[in-house]
Amino acid sequence: MRYLFEDYALDTDRRELHRATDMIVVTPQVFDLLDYLIRNRERVVSKDDLINAVWNGRIVSEAALTTRLNAARSAIGDTGEKQRLIKTLPRKGFRFVGTVQEAQRLAVEPASSAAHSGGMKPPPNSAPRLSIVVLPFANLSGDPEQDYFVDGVTESVTMDLSRISGSFVIGRHTAFTYKDKAADLKQVGPRGSLQIPP
Structure with a gap:
C-alpha cells in the first residue's frame, strides 16, 4: 500500500518514505510510527497505542517516544510548533491530520520507470x-x-x-x-x- 499526502509517499510494501523523487531515510521505528498514525488517521491514538504498535508493548521512556515523534515530524516537513500533519492533543494522544490518498502498488513497473531507476528488466x-x-x-x-x-x-x-x-x-x-x-x-x-x- 502507498499512502500519498502533500508531496510525500509512504510505501508500506517497500518500507520507504519518498518526497517527490527523493527517498527520505528514516529508522524502522519512525517508519512504523508514521505508518501507524496514517493507518489510524480517523481517530486519536494514545501513547499506549503507539508503544504497543511500535515497540510491541516494551517499556519505553517518554523521551524515546518524543524523540521518534519529532523525527517522524521532521521527516515529513512538520514540527511540534506547526503540527501541520501530526497533531498533538494534550492528555489525549496524537492524530495524523493530513489529507491522505491510498494507492495500490503496480505489480509490474512501467518500462519508463525501470529505465529511470537505472536498470532494465x-x-x-x-x-x-x-x-x-x-x-x-x-x-x-x-x-x-x-x-x-x-x-x-x-x-x-x-x-x-x-x-x-x-x-x-x-x-x-x-x-x-x-x-x-x-x-x-x-x-x-x-x-x-x-x-x-x-
Missing part, C-alpha cells in the same frame, strides 16, 4: 542476478533504547546495497522476520527467497 532466460539479504544486526549494548540505532544500521546497509546495478536485495521488512532469532544461514534462500525457520 533482465530477459526471462538470463542468468540469475546477485541476491543479497542483510540480516538484522544485534544490539550488544544491553540497552533496549539503542534498538532503533541498530535497526537503522541494518536499513542503511540494505538501501546502500540496493543501489548496486544488477543486484536484487531482499526487502528489510522480510529480513526483519529474523530479528532476535538465531538464523540458520542454510535456510536463507534458495534463489534469494527467505525461508522462515519453524
